[in-house]
Amino acid sequence: MPPKTQLDRLAIGMMVLFCTIWGVQQVAIKLANAGISPVWQAGLRSIGAALLVLAWAVGRRVRLFEADGSLPGGVLAGLLFAAEFALIFIGLQYTSASRGVIFLYTAPFFVALGAVWLLPHEHMRRTQWAGMALAFCGVLVLFGENLLGAAGEAWKGDLLIFCSAFFWAATTLTVKASALNRVSAEKTLLYQLVVSALILPPLALLMGEPGIFAPSPLVWASLAFQIVVVASASYLGWFWLVRQYPATRLSSFSFLTPVMGVLAGGVLLGEPLTPAVFAALGLVGSGIWIANRPPRRR
Structure with missing residues (x-):
């Protein structure tokens, strides 16, 4: 299948599905945190997913x-x-999850900036930048009030999660600009799962995390969802x-994930769904549409 320059219905449908899954993942992580410490949880997820993807391949x-x-x-x-x-989970020890979301979802802008040098064939037009900015405004509408009144060492967590956004973007650009763009998705994912499976558990030990401290059926089910649905299938x-479509256009869809996470929290955990949630969804959806609208033919 030759690479495409625009997103078709298949790509759009898959990205909406994946952003919904990644949003639900936020709920699964919260539930699993009740029995497994965060970096251990990430390490176990990588180990389990690596075994599943290897068996599939x-x-x-x-x-x-x-x-x-x-x-x-x-x-x-x-x-x-x-x-x-690692930076996400460490950063969340200092700052709130809602503040972290704002800094994490600067990643699409890093992808767009990196594409200028690494992916010159994915030229970003002004309307694409405007669409991404509008989508990011949707994230700010949803979580922006949490930027005010930060105290103590919250800035440390903000900085760590901002750096994690850079690494997220760098991962996408590495896959797109290197020989990984010519190998199977299974091999590309296995590289990342195996390396993280080797790094994250020792890191958790160095951080003094307790590991699995209160296992329950709900905790194991939440971890299983992350392994099977998130880290393997999605x-x-x-x-x-990423191999088949422009990385900059795909990345713009990631702004849907925090909105889907809040919606999932409302449906699954009974968290309040305020008008700001639906306003954010409208802004994000409009921004994604503008960022992915094909250029006008002259």
Whole structure:
């Protein structure tokens, strides 16, 4: 399947589905935090997903070990992937989740800036920048009030999560600009899962995390959802999309994730759904439409 320059219905539908899954993941992480410490949770997720993706790839006879020049990019992507999640979980020890969302979802702007040098064929037009800015305004409408009145060491967490957004964008750009863009989505994902599975558990030990301290059926179910649905199925689909479609256009959809997370919290956890949630959804949806609207033919 040759790479495309615009998002079609398949890509749009997959991205809406994945953003919904990633939004629900926020609820699953909260539920699993009640019994498994955060970085341990991320490490266990990577270990479980690596085994599942490996079994899937072997069953489909995907070539994983041939010399295709992808090793340097794969190791780099794995290190960036591990750094992203480590910084998120460490940062959340200092700042609130709502503040963290604002800084994390600066990542699409880093992708767009990096694409100027690394992906010159994905030229960003003014309307695309405007659409991304409008979508980000939707995130600010949803969480912006939490930027005010920060106290203590919240700035440390904000800075760490802002850095994690850079690593998230760098992972996407590495996949798109390196030899990983020519290998299977299974191999691309396995690089990241295996490297993070080797890094995150030792990091959790160094941080003195308790690990699994209060297991329950709900905690295990939440972790299983992250392993099977999020880190295996949705990430496989995401990296397939990154190979086939412009990274800048795909990244604009990520602004949907925090809105979907709040909606999921309202449906699954009974959290309040204020008018700001639906205003944010409208702004994000409008921004994504503007950012992905095809250029007018002259």
